[in-house]
Amino acid sequence: MGLVPPGSRQAGLPAGKLPVSVVMVTHNSKAHIEDALEALAADPLGPEQVIVVDNASSDGTPDLVERYGVDLFRQPENLGFPAGCNLGAVRARHPTLAFLNHDAVPAPGWLPPLLAALDQAGVGAAMPLIDLTYRPGHFFTSGSQLTFLGFAWSTDTGQPIPGDLSPQEVPFPSGAAFAIRRALFDQLGGLRPGYFLYLEDVDFGWRLRLAGLRSLQVPASRVSHDYDFERHAAKMYYLERNRLRMLAANYQWKTLLLAAPAIAAVEVGVLAAAIKNQWGRDKLRSWRDLWRDRAAIREERRASRAVRSVSDRDMIAGMGDAFAGITQMPLPPFIGIINRALATYRGWLERIL
Numbered sequence: 001m002g003l004v005p006p007g008s009r010q011a012g013l014p015a016g017k018l019p020v021s022v023v024m025v026t027h028n029s030k031a032h033i034e035d036a037l038e039a040l041a042a043d044p045l046g047p048e049q050v051i052v053v054d055n056a057s058s059d060g061t062p063d064l065v066e067r068y069g070v071d072l073f074r075q076p077e078n079l080g081f082p083a084g085c086n087l088g089a090v091r092a093r094h095p096t097l098a099f100l101n102h103d104a105v106p107a108p109g110w111l112p113p114l115l116a117a118l119d120q121a122g123v124g125a126a127m128p129l130i131d132l133t134y135r136p137g138h139f140f141t142s143g144s145q146l147t148f149l150g151f152a153w154s155t156d157t158g159q160p161i162p163g164d165l166s167p168q169e170v171p172f173p174s175g176a177a178f179a180i181r182r183a184l185f186d187q188l189g190g191l192r193p194g195y196f197l198y199l200e201d202v203d204f205g206w207r208l209r210l211a212g213l214r215s216l217q218v219p220a221s222r223v224s225h226d227y228d229f230e231r232h233a234a235k236m237y238y239l240e241r242n243r244l245r246m247l248a249a250n251y252q253w254k255t256l257l258l259a260a261p262a263i264a265a266v267e268v269g270v271l272a273a274a275i276k277n278q279w280g281r282d283k284l285r286s287w288r289d290l291w292r293d294r295a296a297i298r299e300e301r302r303a304s305r306a307v308r309s310v311s312d313r314d315m316i317a318g319m320g321d322a323f324a325g326i327t328q329m330p331l332p333p334f335i336g337i338i339n340r341a342l343a344t345y346r347g348w349l350e351r352i353l
Contacts, residue, residue, distance in 0.1 A: 018111050020047040020179070022098045023088030025081050027055040030064055032103035032226060037068045040100075043108045047098060051091050053084040081175070082191030082200040089185055098179040103226040105133060106177070113220035114179040117167065124213030125205070127178040128221035129165065137161050140225045143217055146171035148259070148319040148346050149266055150243040152202040155325035157229065165219040171319070172205020173215045177223040184213075189303050192249075194296050198235065199242040206250050209318070212309040229328040233279040240270065241286035245293065249300035255312040258352060262345045313353035321346040 022040065026033055033052075040046050050070040054062045055078040062074050071091060079087070089097055096115060100106065110128055117126035130140040139161055141154035152172070173180075178201075188207050191200045205215050247256065247263070256263075274283035290297075322339040323331060332338075 017046055017048040018096075018115070019094045020096045020098050020111055020115070021049040021051060021088075021092035021094040021182075022047040022100050023085055023092065024050065024052045024100050024102055025055060025084035025088065026052055026057055026061050026065065026102050027078055028057045028059045028061060029102040030057070030059045030061045033061065034064060035105050036100060036102060037065070037070070039105045039107075041068065043106065043110070045109050045112055047094075047111065049093055051088040053079075053088045055079055055084055080193060080196035082195050083193035085200075086190040086193060089182065089190060092182055095182050096179060097182050097185055099175065099177065100223070101176045101225065103133075104130070104176045105224045105226075107222040107224070110177075110221045110223060111179070113218045117216050117218045118179060118181060120216070122212070122214050123216050124184055124208040124211065125173040125178050125180045125215045126221075127170065127173040127215065127217050128223040129161070129217060129219040130174060130176055130223050130225050131161060132158065133224040133226040136224065140176070140227050141174060142325070143168060143170045144172060144174065145320050145325055146202060146205070147321055147323075147342070148316045148349065149263060149342070150202075150247045151323070152199065152243075153326055153328070154227075154229075157227070157327050159327065167216050167218050169214050170205075170217045171209070171215070172202045173208075175201035176225045176227075178215075188307060192300060194293060194300075195242045195245070196238065198238040199246060203242070203246045203250070206246065206315075207304060207307060209315060210250065210304060210310050211307045231277075231329070233282045236274065236279045237282035237286050240274075240283055241289055244286065244290050245297055245300075248290070248297050250304050252312050255316075255349075255353060258349055262342070262349075311353070313350055316346060316350050316353070319346070 040050055052065045052070050053073045053075065055075050062072060065072050073087065073091065085099055098111065114126040114128065117123055132138050132140050135158060137160060139156045139159050142156035144152065145155050146152045191204055195203065208215055271283050274280045321342040323335055
């Protein structure tokens, strides 16, 4: 059923709705999702189908969502964000998917520029320019960063958005909002459910690039995200586990062997930081669970190998090495030394592969 505002007498969809299936995943999201649903309902060029996969909310989210006439799928347990997205994609009835976070509010007309971008040669995914709900006109991310060791972050968060931006390639489409053709999403195997939370979009962007495709940020499309960068032990566990899982699944064995000294050195540093900030046990748990999930990672390696058309050398050439553009937290005073060392190692790795 199409998206209809609560209390509306409208029996069908307004003319102009687009053949797009928007997928949203919720878990105790009542405080935020109504703004997103209102925006989707009010957009004259909005999606024909909105799918909400609710991961066992206990705060009344499904009852609120149900009032909007969307396709709601209630899950008896929390499947995690990527598995929820995959389930929604299976229920889609249109050739184009758009994923939207429950706390992301799209501006009117956000979909047509993304669809136009997907028609460009070599573009696999398109994401809007995303600003902050509580600071309009300021970046949620200016394009994001991904380093050759798997660290990823939103760049320039909170910085003013210039008025003369052009579409630009980004290393991965933000899970907060992006569009993709359903056939390609299926071909790549969707998001990897084993990640549960965090970095599933980074891994997906990595596989898009392995397949020789680009992710594009489109400034003509705008979405506002109620983003809150908070660091807690559970989040750091997922970030660290999934970062290492991503490296293990997407690099070839030769690359992993050559990168091993840098990976090991960084792991020592991350463990020291984790102990200092009281999530050392969670860092150790990320190592344990990486080993526990080795069979699943082998399957992910096979899937990455099946879509690969780009060498690791070319992949690394397009990755970063420096910790830069991070505004969410202070960086140590010796970050310049670390960045120079990482740049040297990445350059060597690129040459030797």
